[in-house]
Amino acid sequence: MGELSRREVSRLGKRGSYRFGWLRVEGPQPRPLPEPHRPTFRRSGSRSGSRPGSRIGWLLWCAAAAAALGAGASLSGLWWLPFVAGLLAGFVCERARSAVVWVVLAVCAGWGAALWWPALTSAEPAGATARVVAALAGLPPFAAVGVVGTLLIGALQGIVAVWLARALRPR
Amino acid sequence: MKRTVNVVAAAAVSAILLAVLGFGYGTIPALGPALNPGKGVWTSAVSGKPVTSQALHLAGLTAPVTVSFTTAGTASIQAQSQHDLFLALGYVHARFRLTEMDEERRLGEGRLAQLAGRSDLSSDEFELRLGLLRTARIEWEQMNKNSAVAQDLLAYARGVNDDIAQVKAGGQWPATFTLAGVYPSSWTPVDSLVIQGELTQELDYTDTPLDYALLEKSLGAERTMDWFPVIAKNQQTPYDPGPYKYQGVTPISPSAASTVTSNPARDNSKTSGSTTVSYDINTLESIIGQARNEHQFPDSNAWAATTGTTARLAGDPHLPQTLPSVWYQVALSAPGYDVTGVSVPGLPGILIGHNEHIAWSLTDAQNQSAMFYIEKTRGDEYYWDGAWRKMTVVRYSIPVRGSATVRLTVDITVHGPVLTQAGQTTSVDWMGNVPSPDLQAMLGVNQASDFQQFKGALSHWYAPTQNFVYADDRGNIGVITAGYFPQVSSACRPWLPMSGTGACDVTGVIPYGAVPQVYDPPARMVATANQRPVTAAYPYYIGTSANFFDPGYRAATIYQGLAAGQSFSSIQNSTKDELAARIVPKLLAALQGTSLSSSERAVVALLTSWDDTMAAGSAAASVWWTFWTGYLSDVFQPWWNEFHVPVSKDRPGLAVDPASQASLDEDLEAWTLAGPGAASSEDGAFGAGRTAATVMRKAFSSAVSHLASTLGGAPSSWAWSRIHTRSFPALSGASGLGYGPRGSGGDAFTPDAADGDLTSSSGPSWRMIATLSPSGVTAVGIYPGGQDENPASPWYANQIPLWWDGRYLPVPAPGSVAAGGAEWRLDG
Numbered sequence: 001m002g003e004l005s006r007r008e009v010s011r012l013g014k015r016g017s018y019r020f021g022w023l024r025v026e027g028p029q030p031r032p033l034p035e036p037h038r039p040t041f042r043r044s045g046s047r048s049g050s051r052p053g054s055r056i057g058w059l060l061w062c063a064a065a066a067a068a069l070g071a072g073a074s075l076s077g078l079w080w081l082p083f084v085a086g087l088l089a090g091f092v093c094e095r096a097r098s099a100v101v102w103v104v105l106a107v108c109a110g111w112g113a114a115l116w117w118p119a120l121t122s123a124e125p126a127g128a129t130a131r132v133v134a135a136l137a138g139l140p141p142f143a144a145v146g147v148v149g150t151l152l153i154g155a156l157q158g159i160v161a162v163w164l165a166r167a168l169r170p171r
Numbered sequence: 172m173k174r175t176v177n178v179v180a181a182a183a184v185s186a187i188l189l190a191v192l193g194f195g196y197g198t199i200p201a202l203g204p205a206l207n208p209g210k211g212v213w214t215s216a217v218s219g220k221p222v223t224s225q226a227l228h229l230a231g232l233t234a235p236v237t238v239s240f241t242t243a244g245t246a247s248i249q250a251q252s253q254h255d256l257f258l259a260l261g262y263v264h265a266r267f268r269l270t271e272m273d274e275e276r277r278l279g280e281g282r283l284a285q286l287a288g289r290s291d292l293s294s295d296e297f298e299l300r301l302g303l304l305r306t307a308r309i310e311w312e313q314m315n316k317n318s319a320v321a322q323d324l325l326a327y328a329r330g331v332n333d334d335i336a337q338v339k340a341g342g343q344w345p346a347t348f349t350l351a352g353v354y355p356s357s358w359t360p361v362d363s364l365v366i367q368g369e370l371t372q373e374l375d376y377t378d379t380p381l382d383y384a385l386l387e388k389s390l391g392a393e394r395t396m397d398w399f400p401v402i403a404k405n406q407q408t409p410y411d412p413g414p415y416k417y418q419g420v421t422p423i424s425p426s427a428a429s430t431v432t433s434n435p436a437r438d439n440s441k442t443s444g445s446t447t448v449s450y451d452i453n454t455l456e457s458i459i460g461q462a463r464n465e466h467q468f469p470d471s472n473a474w475a476a477t478t479g480t481t482a483r484l485a486g487d488p489h490l491p492q493t494l495p496s497v498w499y500q501v502a503l504s505a506p507g508y509d510v511t512g513v514s515v516p517g518l519p520g521i522l523i524g525h526n527e528h529i530a531w532s533l534t535d536a537q538n539q540s541a542m543f544y545i546e547k548t549r550g551d552e553y554y555w556d557g558a559w560r561k562m563t564v565v566r567y568s569i570p571v572r573g574s575a576t577v578r579l580t581v582d583i584t585v586h587g588p589v590l591t592q593a594g595q596t597t598s599v600d601w602m603g604n605v606p607s608p609d610l611q612a613m614l615g616v617n618q619a620s621d622f623q624q625f626k627g628a629l630s631h632w633y634a635p636t637q638n639f640v641y642a643d644d645r646g647n648i649g650v651i652t653a654g655y656f657p658q659v660s661s662a663c664r665p666w667l668p669m670s671g672t673g674a675c676d677v678t679g680v681i682p683y684g685a686v687p688q689v690y691d692p693p694a695r696m697v698a699t700a701n702q703r704p705v706t707a708a709y710p711y712y713i714g715t716s717a718n719f720f721d722p723g724y725r726a727a728t729i730y731q732g733l734a735a736g737q738s739f740s741s742i743q744n745s746t747k748d749e750l751a752a753r754i755v756p757k758l759l760a761a762l763q764g765t766s767l768s769s770s771e772r773a774v775v776a777l778l779t780s781w782d783d784t785m786a787a788g789s790a791a792a793s794v795w796w797t798f799w800t801g802y803l804s805d806v807f808q809p810w811w812n813e814f815h816v817p818v819s820k821d822r823p824g825l826a827v828d829p830a831s832q833a834s835l836d837e838d839l840e841a842w843t844l845a846g847p848g849a850a851s852s853e854d855g856a857f858g859a860g861r862t863a864a865t866v867m868r869k870a871f872s873s874a875v876s877h878l879a880s881t882l883g884g885a886p887s888s889w890a891w892s893r894i895h896t897r898s899f900p901a902l903s904g905a906s907g908l909g910y911g912p913r914g915s916g917g918d919a920f921t922p923d924a925a926d927g928d929l930t931s932s933s934g935p936s937w938r939m940i941a942t943l944s945p946s947g948v949t950a951v952g953i954y955p956g957g958q959d960e961n962p963a964s965p966w967y968a969n970q971i972p973l974w975w976d977g978r979y980l981p982v983p984a985p986g987s988v989a990a991g992g993a994e995w996r997l998d999g
């Protein structure tokens with residue numbers, strides 16, 4: 001092992017030494033060729049800009065999950081589905097933050113739609129009922145409090161489930 | 172290692188979260204299923220939708236039934252048999268008031284803690300001790316199951332259970348049940364009888380003798396009897412002025428003894444033993460004020476007047492004003508049964524209303540119905556009628572939400588349930604524990620067509636004792652005070668706890684022919700407003716001035732209004748304070764010639780031009796009430812302080828307060844009107860060197876200073892509504908679901924009564940005016956609330972604005988189809 005190689009070994013475990021398992025060699029590097037200019041309206045720092053289509057996929061999955069959550073709650077009373085969704089997100093998503101955002105959005109959209117749907121289709125007094133729920137729970141008697149409280153129950157399940165999934169996920 | 176900790180922590184938090192959400196913890200409900208947007212509490216929104224026309228299937232109906240609704244929500248039920256009528260009524264009651272009905276039966280049956288947790292345990296323990304459930308069971312056991320009333324109760328329960336089954340099948344429970352995760356069990360006739368018992372308790376149960384004992388112990392016997400006498404000191408207008416005749420006593424219904432079967436039966440001849448008793452104050456203090464559901468304010472009005480063959484009747488029972496209301500308005504029609512008015516959810520029939528020929532309303536008689544006994548005990552035995560006897564023991568299990576089940580043992584003597592054995596064993600003989608066929612009587616009233624039938628139906632009404640005001644379509648009017656007036660030996664003092672050894676037992680009740688009553692009085696008018704119904708010449712004991720008999724100011728205002736030809740609605744909504752009319756001239760006289768500040772002179776000008784009405788915008792009203800409160804306090808509070816009256820043990824019963832101490836109001840009124848030196852007691856009460864005039868001047872000055880500091884500005888801006896409000900709290904206790912507080916007129920002495928403190932939540936719970944003539948019977952009515960208990964419903968509080976403005980809605984005639992609203996067609 002030459003001088004350069006021993007120095008590489010001594011850098012093992014140090015911050016910034018490795019990226020994605022790729023051993024970066026210190027010392028003078030060959031200059032990369034300049035990339036050709038590709039005009040775009042996308043912000044230069046945008047992550048998805050480099051991977052067109054992934055945000056739409058993420059949103060589609062989110063919408064599908066929201067529909068499943070809403071339908072599960074409305075039709076079958078499966079109040080624990082947000083937990084299942086959180087587990088899935090935690091395992092599948094690359095980043096924890098992305099999983100949390102995904103599951104919270106899905107729960108809010110799915111459960112929110114389930115709350116709103118009867119008001120839209122059957123003229124049920126959902127707002128007044130939300131106010132009643134808040135008041136009976138001993139909270140300030142505002143419709144928003146009842147709705148937010150309900151969504152929090154779903155979101156909390158999802159977030160805790162993401163945590164569990166991330167903890168169990170093989171590294 | 173770090174990863175393991177993370178996995179364990181995440182798994183533990185997940186498990187705890189899911190467990191708590193799924194099953195609840197302690198008093199925290201299972202929020203997961205409860206708040207599930209599709210199936211949880213949100214499904215209660217379905218019943219909050221406006222009622223629409225539809226066809227419904229009800230198991231048990233023998234023929235189609237029609238239920239129509241006015242746009243305000245009043246229901247009219249038309250059936251082809253009485254069975255179907257009460258089945259449909261049970262269904263309608265449950266459809267709109269299931270939570271209220273379940274909570275009320277839980278209150279009476281000692282099952283509130285199962286719903287609400289330990290906070291309601293003491294209420295459950297008290298109710299199970301007192302025995303509404305025991306009495307209801309006895310009533311049902313004794314009832315002939317083939318009788319009309321038993322069949323009506325069964326049909327009614329079937330209707331309630333039809334609704335429960337529908338709700339259960341659809342999962343659309345009222346929000347309270349879903350949130351609590353506790354659901355109502357099937358309805359039974361016993362549940363209805365428990366609700367009847369609860370009404371009786373609310374109107375008839377007081378622990379005034381315990382208060383009396385504390386007052387006597389602190390103030391002394393002479394002072395207590397002087398200030399809380401049997402006959403009030405002030406001038407009143409009893410509706411039955413006599414003449415009276417002593418007719419002996421009638422035994423209490425034999426069935427009463429069987430409330431506790433293993434105890435000796437009531438024997439009216441038992442008068443052996445000592446009448447003297449000494450009581451342990453600590454014991455009395457420990458049991459005082461235990462009842463959550465206790466009679467508190469004596470403020471109902473009912474009167475009738477007649478001209479020619481046209482009679483008119485007005486009634487406004489004053490009760491706690493809650494949302495939902497105690498009342499459900501409905502018109503009922505079936506062959507042989509046509510009646511309209513207000514019903515009580517949980518009970519079949521109409522309590523206040525009219526049929527094709529008569530109208531009636533009720534006020535509370537305010538007589539003493541609970542006698543307290545100090546038992547002589549030895550282990551589990553008590554001494555009665557010359558021998559030691561075993562107490563009957565009844566055991567209960569009380570499920571408590573979030574806690575372990577609590578066991579309760581109730582001991583019962585011949586007098587009734589033992590309220591405590593800590594210190595002195597104290598029991599209560601309460602007329603509400605006498606099995607009383609009230610429903611039979613009420614259904615008889617519903618079908619009566621003249622006074623004889625009306626009076627006959629009420630002859631089996633034992634408790635709560637009520638003044639039943641009557642008018643018919645031939646121009647006749649009357650009142651009869653139906654119910655038990657218990658009597659004891661004249662050697663005993665029933666207004667105090669008495670010896671339990673037998674000498675002071677209830678010997679019987681006033682015979683039905685001798686209870687207060689009038690029929691077609693010469694003045695062609697009669698009014699009851701909870702005043703003592705008879706004069707001092709009445710030959711029976713019915714209670715003391717401290718036993719909640721009203722001081723008579725409302726009755727006086729009503730009689731004055733009738734004599735002056737005022738409209739019934741203006742009398743019903745009157746805020747005239749008769750006590751103010753009597754006292755303010757004395758106050759102004761006392762202030763004459765004295766040195767007054769500019770503010771005080773302005774206030775004197777306000778009082779001088781005042782019409783004695785406690786109108787919301789009246790500044791003089793604020794001055795008057797503040798003055799009278801201070802005057803009362805200035806006279807009596809020094810005595811309370813000196814003799815250490817234990818006010819904290821039962822503030823409503825012991826505090827010097829104008830709204831709850833009618834006796835003291837009456838005393839002070841009498842002393843003030845009598846003038847200096849006219850009453851020997853005046854000098855004694857006012858204290859050395861003080862007279863009514865000097866104390867009034869001081870109270871006036873204090874009132875002006877107080878209002879100037881709290882309200883500021885010119886005296887003319889001190890509107891009564893700035894310091895006096897009414898509120899209608901939600902029965903659930905949820906603060907956001909009530910109405911108010913809102914600045915309001917009225918006080919405890921005005922016909923439009925506002926009971927309690929400066930924020931009132933008790934008063935006219937239903938206002939009705941009926942006009943009866945040979946051409947028919949019509950009525951208008953209103954109550955502060957709405958027909959539907961669901962706060963999301965448009966019928967939750969829709970009638971409050973009308974009630975507030977003193978307006979009325981037509982009472983649907985029985986058999987009529989409500990126009991403009993929805994209609995249900997029910998079939999079996």
